[in-house]
Amino acid sequence: MKILCVLYDDPTDGMPNSYALDSLPKIEKYADGMSLPTPNDIDFTPGELLGCVSGELGLRKFLEEAGHTLVVTSNKDGDNSEADKELVDADVVISQPFWPYYLTREKMQKAKNLKIAITAGIGSDHVDLQAAMDHNIDVVEVTFCNSISVSEHIVMMILSMVRDYHTQHAIAKSGGWNIADAVKRSYDVEGMHIGTVAAGRIGLAALRRMKPFEVNLHYFDRHRLSAEVEKELNLTFHETVESMVAVCDVVTINCPLHPETENLFDAQMISKMKKGAYIINTARGKICNREAIAEALESGQLSGYAGDVWFPQPAPNDHIWRTMPNHGMTPHTSGTSLSAQARYAAGTREILECFFDKKPIRSEYLIVQGGELAGTGAHSYSKGSATSGSEEASKYKK
Numbered sequence: 001m002k003i004l005c006v007l008y009d010d011p012t013d014g015m016p017n018s019y020a021l022d023s024l025p026k027i028e029k030y031a032d033g034m035s036l037p038t039p040n041d042i043d044f045t046p047g048e049l050l051g052c053v054s055g056e057l058g059l060r061k062f063l064e065e066a067g068h069t070l071v072v073t074s075n076k077d078g079d080n081s082e083a084d085k086e087l088v089d090a091d092v093v094i095s096q097p098f099w100p101y102y103l104t105r106e107k108m109q110k111a112k113n114l115k116i117a118i119t120a121g122i123g124s125d126h127v128d129l130q131a132a133m134d135h136n137i138d139v140v141e142v143t144f145c146n147s148i149s150v151s152e153h154i155v156m157m158i159l160s161m162v163r164d165y166h167t168q169h170a171i172a173k174s175g176g177w178n179i180a181d182a183v184k185r186s187y188d189v190e191g192m193h194i195g196t197v198a199a200g201r202i203g204l205a206a207l208r209r210m211k212p213f214e215v216n217l218h219y220f221d222r223h224r225l226s227a228e229v230e231k232e233l234n235l236t237f238h239e240t241v242e243s244m245v246a247v248c249d250v251v252t253i254n255c256p257l258h259p260e261t262e263n264l265f266d267a268q269m270i271s272k273m274k275k276g277a278y279i280i281n282t283a284r285g286k287i288c289n290r291e292a293i294a295e296a297l298e299s300g301q302l303s304g305y306a307g308d309v310w311f312p313q314p315a316p317n318d319h320i321w322r323t324m325p326n327h328g329m330t331p332h333t334s335g336t337s338l339s340a341q342a343r344y345a346a347g348t349r350e351i352l353e354c355f356f357d358k359k360p361i362r363s364e365y366l367i368v369q370g371g372e373l374a375g376t377g378a379h380s381y382s383k384g385s386a387t388s389g390s391e392e393a394s395k396y397k398k
């Protein structure tokens with residue numbers, strides 16, 4: 001079979017010769033008891049760069065020894081991309097949300113052999129899920145592999161935005177010492193109201209991690225948490241997003257991108273937020289309206305916006321979120337720490353082993369199967385597509 005793997009570019013100065021840590025801490029299982037990936041074997045060293053082109057997700061030896069062909073490229077956008085050329089006769093496509101290969105209906109129509117699209121990570125909105133259902137292409141992802149990684153990034157971003165770390169770090173780096181400049185936008189999170197849109201694996205982990213800061217916790221989700229968890233974290237459940245955002249100082253967004261959540265935070269929703277609130281969005285860029293966020297930061301309706309997700313990706317060089325005031329954006333990195341890469345590379349291998357051996361893939365990994373939403377897809381997504389406009393990714397110039 002032919003496997004097309006679309007990964008992000010190598011470091012600009014080549015693959016590292018050494019790493020900051022000699023090994024990764026051992027994680028026994030995920031918070032809900034689910035086991036970490038269970039491939040028969042791995043051919044990579046956990047803690048090394050695996051998500052870039054030369055890292056190859058550690059898959060080449062395994063695939064070639066089994067007689068398959070592996071093609072790896074980062075060239076994915078614009079007319080005649082390498083990925084588009086290779087997709088035409090590929091059986092399997094692997095892509096990561098950090099450097100998403102937008103698998104549109106048009107591309108699927110040309111990919112006559114394509115059977116499965118694997119997301120090496122979490123969040124399969126870069127695949128037109130409706131078209132995948134219509135073409136009987138299965139879509140799977142490595143559920144839980146980086147949920148904790150992202151929740152850590154959320155805590156970092158809440159603290160850094162509310163305390164205004166970025167301003168203070170810039171002053172220190174530039175040789176300055178004006179304390180008043182450094183603290184004129186700096187607050188404590190203690191006592192604040194913090195709410196999450198969605199309390200799935202990431203949202204719940206973010207709530208748990210914020211609890212020791214002695215804040216008031218809120219959530220909105222289409223699936224209510226158990227009474228035990230609500231009690232343990234002293235959570236306030238909201239029936240609507242509007243009711244939650246009206247009382248929160250910080251809103252963190254943790255739902256998948258699908259037709260129900262696309263453009264959820266538009267000018268109208270933002271106008272219903274508490275004045276001066278912060279948004280932390282590590283879910284997907286398209287859940288927030290690009291211009292409405294920038295305008296709310298300009299007017300002061302929002303005090304800050306941080307996250308690591310953009311639309312499209314890579315973000316065009318002139319994307320307004322790169323230059324708007326009081327932002328704390330990173331490129332899409334939260335779910336691709338070296339720790340996370342080891343888990344999703346192993347999870348991708350587990351999925352491929354099941355696929356080749358015609359064994360069932362864990363239901364938690366399923367998004368689309370047999371022409372329908374399945375597993376986590378049925379729980380967390382809705383039918384339809386959220387890929388429109390992705391061609392703008394070709395505007396990014398290195």
Ligand code: NAD
Nearest residue numbers: 122123147198200201202221222255256260282283335380
């Ligand atoms: P999950 O499936 O455990 O949780 C998703 C939650 O969203 C579920 O509880 C579901 O009920 C809820 N939800 C779905 N649609 C909703 C709606 N319309 N309104 C309210 N709630 C809704 O997934 P997770 O592991 O928590 O990941 C969530 C999302 O975070 C992913 O789909 C992905 O988009 C994003 N993510 C980002 C990164 C990153 O690197 N930045 C990494 C992993 C995941």
